[in-house]
Amino acid sequence: MAAPELTVPDLEINRRITILPLQEYYTSGHRTCQGCESALVMRYMAKVAGPRTLVTGTTGCMYVANTSYNSTPWSLPWAHTQLGSSGSSAIGTSAALKALMRKGKIPDERINVIAFCSDGGGGDMGLATLSAAMQDTRYNLLILLYDNESYANTDIQASGMTPWGAVTAFTPSGKRQRITHHRWKKNVPALLMAGHPTGRYFANTSSGFGMDLMEKVRTALDMDGPTFVQTHDPCPKGWDYDPRMSHELAVMAVECGITVLWDCLEGELRYQGISRQQVEGKLRRRPVADYLRRQGRFAHFADEDIDFFQSRIDEMWEDWILPGVLRVNQTPFGPGGSRG
Amino acid sequence: MSVGAVDITYRGIFQKNLAGVITKELVKAARHEDKIGGTVQRYGDSPERNGIPAKQFSVIADDADSLRVEMTKYEPSNVVVVAVMDDTLTKGVESWAWYGVRPINLNLAPGGTLLVISRRSAEELLELIPRREYAWNLAILPGEPSFGGLWVYNDDGTDYRTMGAVSRVAGDLVSLDSLLAQAASGQDGELRAEQLREGHDSVRAYPVDAGVGAEDTYEPVEMPGWTQMREGLVIPAVPVGETNPLFKKYTTRTARPLVKFDACVKCQICYTVCPDECFIPTPEGHWDIRYESCCGCGICAQSCPVTGCIEMVDEAVFDSNEPLHGVYENNREEYEELRQDKLAKAGGPIPHYGIF
Numbered sequence: 001m002a003a004p005e006l007t008v009p010d011l012e013i014n015r016r017i018t019i020l021p022l023q024e025y026y027t028s029g030h031r032t033c034q035g036c037e038s039a040l041v042m043r044y045m046a047k048v049a050g051p052r053t054l055v056t057g058t059t060g061c062m063y064v065a066n067t068s069y070n071s072t073p074w075s076l077p078w079a080h081t082q083l084g085s086s087g088s089s090a091i092g093t094s095a096a097l098k099a100l101m102r103k104g105k106i107p108d109e110r111i112n113v114i115a116f117c118s119d120g121g122g123g124d125m126g127l128a129t130l131s132a133a134m135q136d137t138r139y140n141l142l143i144l145l146y147d148n149e150s151y152a153n154t155d156i157q158a159s160g161m162t163p164w165g166a167v168t169a170f171t172p173s174g175k176r177q178r179i180t181h182h183r184w185k186k187n188v189p190a191l192l193m194a195g196h197p198t199g200r201y202f203a204n205t206s207s208g209f210g211m212d213l214m215e216k217v218r219t220a221l222d223m224d225g226p227t228f229v230q231t232h233d234p235c236p237k238g239w240d241y242d243p244r245m246s247h248e249l250a251v252m253a254v255e256c257g258i259t260v261l262w263d264c265l266e267g268e269l270r271y272q273g274i275s276r277q278q279v280e281g282k283l284r285r286r287p288v289a290d291y292l293r294r295q296g297r298f299a300h301f302a303d304e305d306i307d308f309f310q311s312r313i314d315e316m317w318e319d320w321i322l323p324g325v326l327r328v329n330q331t332p333f334g335p336g337g338s339r340g
Numbered sequence: 341m342s343v344g345a346v347d348i349t350y351r352g353i354f355q356k357n358l359a360g361v362i363t364k365e366l367v368k369a370a371r372h373e374d375k376i377g378g379t380v381q382r383y384g385d386s387p388e389r390n391g392i393p394a395k396q397f398s399v400i401a402d403d404a405d406s407l408r409v410e411m412t413k414y415e416p417s418n419v420v421v422v423a424v425m426d427d428t429l430t431k432g433v434e435s436w437a438w439y440g441v442r443p444i445n446l447n448l449a450p451g452g453t454l455l456v457i458s459r460r461s462a463e464e465l466l467e468l469i470p471r472r473e474y475a476w477n478l479a480i481l482p483g484e485p486s487f488g489g490l491w492v493y494n495d496d497g498t499d500y501r502t503m504g505a506v507s508r509v510a511g512d513l514v515s516l517d518s519l520l521a522q523a524a525s526g527q528d529g530e531l532r533a534e535q536l537r538e539g540h541d542s543v544r545a546y547p548v549d550a551g552v553g554a555e556d557t558y559e560p561v562e563m564p565g566w567t568q569m570r571e572g573l574v575i576p577a578v579p580v581g582e583t584n585p586l587f588k589k590y591t592t593r594t595a596r597p598l599v600k601f602d603a604c605v606k607c608q609i610c611y612t613v614c615p616d617e618c619f620i621p622t623p624e625g626h627w628d629i630r631y632e633s634c635c636g637c638g639i640c641a642q643s644c645p646v647t648g649c650i651e652m653v654d655e656a657v658f659d660s661n662e663p664l665h666g667v668y669e670n671n672r673e674e675y676e677e678l679r680q681d682k683l684a685k686a687g688g689p690i691p692h693y694g695i696f
């Protein structure tokens with residue numbers, strides 16, 4: 001069916017959005033929570049990718065909540081893939097398209113291949129397959145990791161990307177032990193970037209910055225070779241807050257310097273928007289307490305826990321050569337600045 | 341050999357812990373009468389999502405065999421009380437495993453009681469609840485819906501007040517005395533006893549005759565079976581420009597966004613931030629809302645830069661899911677009157693309903 005013709009009012013205030021298609025390729029009728037920002041990420045991703053796109057997704061909310069009981073909100077061809085296998089699924093899909101085109105079975109044209117995963121299926125279980133995908137330069141693919149900071153679908157278990165101290169089904173707060181999640185969140189885009197010089201594009205973004213997110217997805221799809229985009233998505237169920245705050249929390253995480261908007265295009269690292277202003281010293285970071293105190297998963301935090309959280313964030317901005325991205329200290333070769 | 345069940349119908353996640361406390365405590369209290377019971381969370385609602393209607397049951401029996409038989413069923417058969425934890429659920433529930441919206445009293449046993457936590461009158465609620473072919477009772481426990489989160493429980497006494505009300509309308513199943521005995525064995529016994537008595541004494545019951553209530557316009561709900569599935573579990577994609585025909589999501593909402601189009605600066609932020617793809621452009625540059633798809637998250641209202649332009653209004657005062665910009669286009673004054681009327685009926689906009 002031809003996409004409907006729709007007029008878009010062209011206004012100064014949000015001009016960049018008007019150039020986007022109004023068509024949705026991920027549409028209404030998904031069983032996600034009220035205020036699910038990961039669903040919004042799916043919407044943005046499908047919108048900029050357009051109709052010549054194949055999507056696969058690993059088990060998790062964006063599989064289970066979207067495509068249950070024999071129904072779907074996708075207008076794009078979409079297939080489920082095993083939890084942990086987004087990298088292999090992206091390579092396989094891309095390789096299959098290439099073979100079909102080489103054999104003349106389908107026209108030789110640009111078809112986007114996107115495999116999405118979340119922090120559990122991608123950042124923990126699927127890390128090996130993500131690594132394999134970032135190494136193989138023969139295939140054009142995008143891995144999108146929507147980071148809702150837990151194994152959300154199975155009712156919120158801690159992952160390697162759950163923030164320090166947060167309550168999850170695996171890390172309750174008790175009378176004897178207030179904090180039971182002791183791991184500091186891992187930085188998957190930086191880890192993939194640092195270890196895979198063959199990857200063409202790595203980016204970190206947030207559901208609260210739709211334009212930044214869509215620009216990054218588009219940039220990734222326009223590159224040849226492996227690309228990776230991660231989005232930080234507030235999850236009202238697992239983070240425990242009123243769903244109407246979803247968007248604001250995503251923005252706040254960036255204002256506090258917890259989430260950093262950056263990308264690395266062929267080895268060139270860039271910061272965007274608020275994060276860029278923070279790096280350039282033009283904007284002060286907001287205290288992390290503003291963000292933490294608004295979520296039930298941090299309701300048990302004592303002041304000292306907030307102070308600890310703040311100190312780790314300060315360190316990553318003040319001591320690292322690449323603020324918020326890679327932990328290499330300002331004096332990389334120890335005191336004196338050289339190896340000798 | 342008798343067996344009866346209490347069905348707790350609630351808002352997914354927001355009231356999950358509340359429903360868990362009620363169902364478990366009812367069963368424990370029934371033990372004081374030498375009965376045996378169990379609780380069930382309907383598998384089809386799992387994993388729960390914020391706001392999406394869900395059910396948990398207490399099944400209480402005189403003997404173990406009757407209980408065992410009942411527990412093998414997908415849903416208990418003799419539901420003597422359906423306790424509705426938020427009165428907007430009386431507009432019908434579209435749950436996970438079925439296609440279509442179910443009337444709130446679909447499985448209520450003849451002569452059973454629909455217990456609703458509400459500030460509305462019986463007349464107002466019966467405009468929303470469909471008629472049955474048999475007589476039943478409507479009981480109202482005065483109060484606001486109690487919403488909490490997955491980790492932070494909203495301990496406002498709604499749990500024990502509801503149990504007290506259940507013992508009043510279904511004393512044969514579990515009595516107030518048993519509930520009091522059970523509460524006395526736990527923490528904060530005195531406070532709980534007070535809440536139980538308050539619920540027991542403040543609930544008001546109204547007999548509803550066969551044929552009384554709203555017109556039943558519900559289509560039969562359908563649970564898709566494997567025989568309907570295509571080979572390889574292939575599902576047809578949604579044609580571009582359409583929406584998923586099998587799931588609508590509007591019974592998820594407790595409030596809906598109402599737009600004051602006259603105040604709109606046409607910035608498109610609402611359209612940009614809506615996770616449920618609800619906004620439809622109008623030639624004028626306003627954004628109309630497809631209420632059929634709206635889950636009532638309130639992100640649009642929170643993000644709109646103009647104060648008072650989008651407001652969240654109690655879902656119970658609306659009777660249609662049709663978009664409203666058409667009314668505005670026809671006659672601006674008439675639209676403003678409609679908006680004011682809805683706001684007045686709802687007692688103003690809903691600012692925020694979570695603890696966090």
Ligand SMILES: Cc1ncc(C[n+]2csc(CCOP(=O)(O)OP(=O)(O)O)c2C)c(N)n1
Pocket residue numbers: 059060061062083117118119120121122148150151152153154159
């Ligand atoms: C191999 C395997 N282990 C466990 C599961 C059960 N499971 C289904 S979804 C899920 C959570 C996945 O978490 P994440 O990847 O973060 O996605 P989210 O639910 O957050 O969207 C788990 C553990 C599974 N489907 N497959």
Ligand code: SF4
Pocket residue numbers: 031032033035036037038039061065148152153234235236237238389390
């Ligand atoms: S649990 Fe979180 S990620 Fe999953 S549907 Fe709900 S809000 Fe979205």
Ligand code: SF4
Pocket residue numbers: 596597613614615616617618619629633634635636637638639640641
């Ligand atoms: S409340 Fe607003 S943002 Fe939320 S689903 Fe409805 S229209 Fe969309």
Ligand code: SF4
Pocket residue numbers: 599603604605606607608609610611626627643644645646649650
């Ligand atoms: S966000 Fe508010 S002002 Fe902007 S287009 Fe939507 S209704 Fe109008």
Ligand SMILES: [Mg+2]
Pocket residue numbers: 060118119120121146147148149150151152
């Ligand atoms: Mg996750």
